[in-house]
Amino acid sequence: MRRVRDADGTRRHPAGAGMTTGLAALAAALMMAAAPARADVKLPAIFGDHMVLQRGQADKIWGWADPGEEITVSVAPGDHQPKSAKAGADGRWEVSLDALETGGPYTITVKGKNTVTLSDVLSGEVWVCSGQSNMQWNVGSANDADLEIRAAKFPGIRLITVPNRGTQEPQKDFQGRWEVCSPETVGGFSAVGYFFGRQIHQTLGVPVGLINDAWGGSACEAWIPREKLAADPRYKPLLDHWAQAEANYPQAKKAHDKWEAAAAKAKAEGKPAPQEPHNPDWDMHGNSRPGNIFNGVLLPTIGYGIRGAIWYQGESNSGRAYQYRHMFPLMIETWRDLWGQGDFSFYWVQLADFMEEKDRPVESGWAELREAQTMTLKLPHTGEAVIIDLGEGRDIHPRNKQDVAKRLARWALAKDYGVPVPCQSPTYRSMKVEGRKAVLTFDHVDGGFRPFDVDELRGFAVAGADRKFVKAQAKVTGDNTIEVWSDSVSDPAAVRYAWADNPVCNVYSQAGLPLTPFRTDDWPGITAGNTH
Template sequence: MKLSTLISNGMVLQRNEQIAISGKTEVSKEVSLSFLGETYTTLSNHSGEWSIELANLQPGGPYEMEISTEDERVVISDILIGDVWVLGGQSNMELPINRTLDLLYDEVKDINEPNIRQFNVPQIYDFKGPRNELDGGSWMNATGENVMNFSAVGYFFAQKLYKKHGVPIGLIHTAVGGTPIEAWMSEITLREIGGYDEELDQIKDDEYVRKTKENDEKRMQDWHRNLNEKDIGLQEHWFTEEVDTNNWSELEVPNTWENSDLDIRGAVWCKREFEVPKSLAGTEAKLYLGTLIDADQTYINGTLVGTTGYRYPPRRYSIPAGVLREGKNSITVRVISSGSAGGFIKDMPYKIAANGEELNLEGTWKYKIGAITEPLGPPTFFQFKPTGVYNAMITPLRDYRIKGFAWYQGESNTGRPIGYSNLFANLVKDWRENWRQGDLPFLFTQLTSLDTGEKDANFSHWALLRDEQRLSLHVPNTAMAVIIDAGEHNDLHPQDKKTVGERLALGAMKIAYGEELVYSGPLYEKMEIIDGSIHLYFTNIGSGLVAHGGELKTFVISGEDGNFVPAMAEISGDKVIVSSNHVKQPTSVRYAWASNPEGANLYNKEGLPASPFTTEIR
């Protein structure tokens, strides 16, 4: 008996739908299925395939299902009936709860929600065509240590829905960090859109893929081997306490190394001493080392306590009991910069914490360059290529009935933001056609805020992508969560995933559950030019428009020259009036038009932020 891995212990079945339980066995075998006091039988076909339909399942559980032939018997236990949602996108959807503990520890430390489940789809790709079966995967409950591996956005989304309706929630987690939207779309659709034919043909060539991977692996190994062979710090054991740092230079931590003598590619060793009180000597402790560019190896008193191979994960290393001692201690960080200037990201925690006490590690450190190398280009991430994860991670789910989708993606498309709304509309079409359940609810998250260093005040890739996402609301049965107030200016992966999940849940309550509620912040609708001012009108104003924290900010206005300047903006009833003494004949307004729109403060009275927008027609 062969079953999809989705049909397994702990599964959540979609309520109020025609549910097909199918599998494969020997040819022309009678298959019997027992569930909820009923027994169903069918005959496998000439290929051994069989399918049995269950109708009108009501929420509840846990239940048990038995599937058998005269030769085999399979029992599936701990089954729930409720609502099933597919979680898609890239790293901010994938980000597990264990990456949010700095902010949300108190929210998640005691989670015990056996009626919230997550199925992790294996992260694989296939360029040859759609697959019919998953290559593994299993269900887990939101209990114990399992919780730490849940999608943080997904968990808080499910938690809000479960608290409201009391119906079990199943999450099918099928997100992959770094993936552009094209990776999640079908080949037919991308060829119809155009511009992808050459790449689609190339990645079907197994030999090309094999050689590229082989060359990348060799190039990476050669680079690191060369770095290690050249690194004087490794040869002289600079991670030990005995190293004389009197001739080392000084730097302030946190800091990045652009436009300094440390703007190199290679290894830089950073070291400082710190005092440990008697109360912390010998105790187990936690080291908070912010976020580093790019990789690091970190030592306390010569003991390696942690290492991370790339930029984005926050460094949270455990210091074993016995490593810290009373009095003088040392920390050494070997920072490896392969593609960009290294550094310690600002506005992050740099400290040691234990027993309710903290030791601050910010301030003056010593440093010395261990080795300088050539830059290392990134490998070819084939999971980012068009159609691959769609074929291997989406199409095999087609026969599993669901309630809808929750999508968080876009960062990897900011390099080419124009046209994203068209890609998104086609992705929704692909996914809905794959499931064959009509216009399934499709919830999506707009990009949050991030300081990308863009200098041109009139142009922002991230602002353009957000506006493309806003325009995507023309797709029927969709809802967008605006989260520019839930970001961190210095982190691509902000930790406040509770706000994100709960705002997606508001959209679900509206378009999937038909509830009457304010589920979105204000959305730009239209404008009028009146007496040298632009009057803006919005939908989703709820009980009314409001400015958080004083006067409205981040509005800019332009005339026919297209040069936007800061504007005065005020709320007048259900509209916003925007003007500037420097623009006598205005034509356009933008709001929160930056990668990091700090100060954006237009909300409705229900506390939901307005979406960034431009009145320009593209």
Template sequence: MNKKFISVFLLLCLLAGYKNANAAIKLPGLIGDHMILQRDTKIPVWGWATKNSEIELKFNNKIYKTKTGNDGKWIIRLKPLKAGGPYDMNIKGDGSNIYIKDILIGDVWICSGQSNMAYQFTNPRAKIKYADEIANAQNDRIRQIMIEKKYAVSEQDDCKTYGWKSVHPQNTINFSSVAYFFAKELYKKYQIPIGLISSNWGGTKAEAWTSEEGLKNMSRYNNDIFILKTPEELEKKFEQARQNGEKWDLQVEREDKGYQNGHAIWAAYDFDDSNWETMPQADLWDNHGYASPNNQGAFWYRKEILLPQDAAGKDGILDLGGVDDIDYTYFNGQLIGQQKIGIRRYKVPASLVKAGKNIIAVRIINNRGRGGLLDQPRKYNWNGNKNSIDIDGAWKFKRSVKIGGRPGEYNPYNMPTALYNGMISPLKPYAFKGVIWYQGESNTDQAYEYRELFPAMIKDWRKQWGREFPFLFVQLANFKKADAQPQESDWAELREAQSMTLQLPKTAMSVIIDLGEADDIHPVNKEDVGKRLALAARKTAYGEKGIVASGPTYKNMKIKDDKIILFFENIGNGLTARNGKLKQFAIAGADKKFVWADAVINGNTVIVSSPSVKTPIAVRYAWSDNPEGCNLYNSEGLPASPFRTDHWDGKTKIKYRK
């Protein structure tokens, strides 16, 4: 990206909010055919035209009039209406005569966050799991409008959209899956139109979704905001990131002992791998003594497979599961395929296929985080002309290059304020019921900052709209390999920060610690996520009495002899252990060394103890990236939120609380 491009881009961003002073009526991207408007409140409709021109709007047998200001902007606030429709709207003025048809009145929800909110039914796994749902989806009273991805250096007053689309097999495939199931549940309950404003972007951080005003008390973001607004500084960042990435690539290439001068030495058919380590089945190397950080770089995997006589000299297909991040796969010393993250299926030319012994070698380049072959979904097969052979089982493996993570590309969309400017600011002043939010994965290395940042973002949005609307969010799911022993966890700390945000009024959190997947940061089960958000909405946004919308949440504790008694809120009709005795409870004494504990339900409390901890002072529950098997629920079937009775002050020492 060169300086000229950056300068032009920034100029366009700065001018995007300015409307031609001689233009006819222009409406924002949110307003158009099939839109859903918010019931029971004054409904803002706005646009731009020549300054000081007359605007007339007809809607629901009423006529509204106004004039544009010197900036060409006009706004009319329609009288509140009950749910219903369809209605039509006619807007005249400045030589324009615009008709908007098929308008419904109902409840509108902003659906924002990162990739798990953006996750659509187009996902291959979702297509399979929800095939019947997609094929039979038909509800004209649930509609979504998708906001086009855009970052900006200053607050924009308009955005591009893909138009309002109703639930229909052709449209539903592009719905946010979480938002779709959320809306489906609300419609089933209240039988009113539900509008979804889908404004999300995968891999994004909360600070990118917060305005400059919202971040004003967090000086750590000031420099990045300055860079975003300064073309020369932004160009420097792009160039530095490019150079750093190239240096990393060259170092891996230079130091890879298995690949020298263009020759894949460790892929050779007769290469001696007898001194390599062995893993019992395809897996990440992190799970075999090479855990991150600083175990990125290059690893090699090798495997011998035996093929029957009738396979020799015939084309074959290798199914080799997933890989993280990039693979180069060889068959009997010859490269047969390469790709980035994803399921691999490679054709093997007949000339390479032998009867008996054949060698598969995989060179894996891992840029950051965990790396290696993925053990889920499990799919390792040889598919020949007449047969399919399971080739799952042991792999030899060896590290070739040890290096830290690859410097990432410079992504201005993740700069503080960038997405608020481009994708949230343009939604003002559209009226809506509330927000559903699914984000946090990209902030897991900033859990203590998130304690301040996330509430600040919510308060910022509320201030921008001038009202305290309901804000419902999803706590991070379980993810990564389960720990054999109690460990510290960035993901657990981020979940804790999310829980602390519940101190804000009209917020609710949906716990999905039981819906995640160890090897996929995008779990396919979005139906239960949507249903739990809908439960939260029914209580927090719609004020239903007596509804249990949350699983058990930690309240306080009491130490009694060698046991700790835990007290909870949101227990509904009682605590329960799903699928056997309670798991994922850990306990510690003054040495702060946590060990697995025995935990039993006693009425509305849980009693925790361990023979190895005679004087306990703290308990943790489900405190890991993936607390596999955690099973404390209430009788309504909602899981308990992970917690710890100790907490880190973020500076020097661990503090404990009662």
């Protein structure tokens, strides 16, 4: 437990919360509201017993005290020079610790008028686990949950979960604490996050800290500061939509309050309740309002030392896939700017296969969202785990989180830690037409292609200038080339692969990574004009 002592040595429990760091201009603007003066040194929940600090870098620690109060922060064991700071006019102070050697445990002591002691602190690898429900989905609901929970005896893995809170008011702290990974603590934690962290921990043999802040059903725009969206005219229709909802809130709230009274009366009289109107609180305090999750969930953790982030989201934006092409990169770039750690690694999961299989080529919002995700690979230090083979047609929450996490972990192991393992799925590079056939060339084909289950390559479609796609035959013609054709298309103009909500497809690299869904055309999709 975090221990607090007064200057005379009396032990007591801490109270209150605090405010996160501001590392860039926007973060500073969000944090201008002054905290009231307090007599005690206090730390936000992100700092606590059992935490993991990111190794190999100077990690920031911050908190609050009386304005002008002198604060010292020391680390033991080891030859660590104490760091000192003076609380500002708003009571906030911050220090940067020298990089700690991997391992631990360390004890961190923060002294002002009172003393706060953090025990069992480790130095290792820290990752943020973010997104919507498929990241939030816990170990207790994943495949083989009974076995996974019983085997989760990893004291070198530490877990913390940030509660869901949607608000337009920048939050400085949250209710949560670091826990040691064990059968008693792992069941409610993010399954993808835990399985990812476990792979890193077992491969590298170093401590791993995981920060889970996922929120089921969340929209990408809720994870972005509203000011950033407002600065880009492409998001004006989206923000105008929300401005109207905000203007209508008082009236809608009165209508819902009136319904609640009528429902309570009906229940007391044994009568059926009237139909419930839309609850506007779901909009105002939920997971879709622009900026809501950034302010309520992400902001209190910004500045904590990390190696990178893993992300599993997109389902809630599939109706606006073209917008996601620029919104998702904006989100990543904004996080990086505010965190102040440069272009930290950011790896995401491409949408899985879901919904009904179709026996002919069709347009698909989910396919367009997957395309937008793949386009985001243009950003540095990013990676995409393709899981077009791991979904469940009848369930948007596939239970196989283990393989999802392994594909994410391949990116981290290869790119962040220098482990020589394949990480990137084959991706489309170019097409040339030779007579009635389209010859496609691909990158990242480790060892060549192989079809799964049957020798026939499945999942390809071809169209002529009429833009009418038909099923196509395909054949591997080289380590990184595939030939595609259809007897009904004499002059191919475009090829698509796995272009459906739930495509039937079976092409892998020899390394066992599925071919990334793609299209060679840029014909307008069904989500091209959708803005909110």
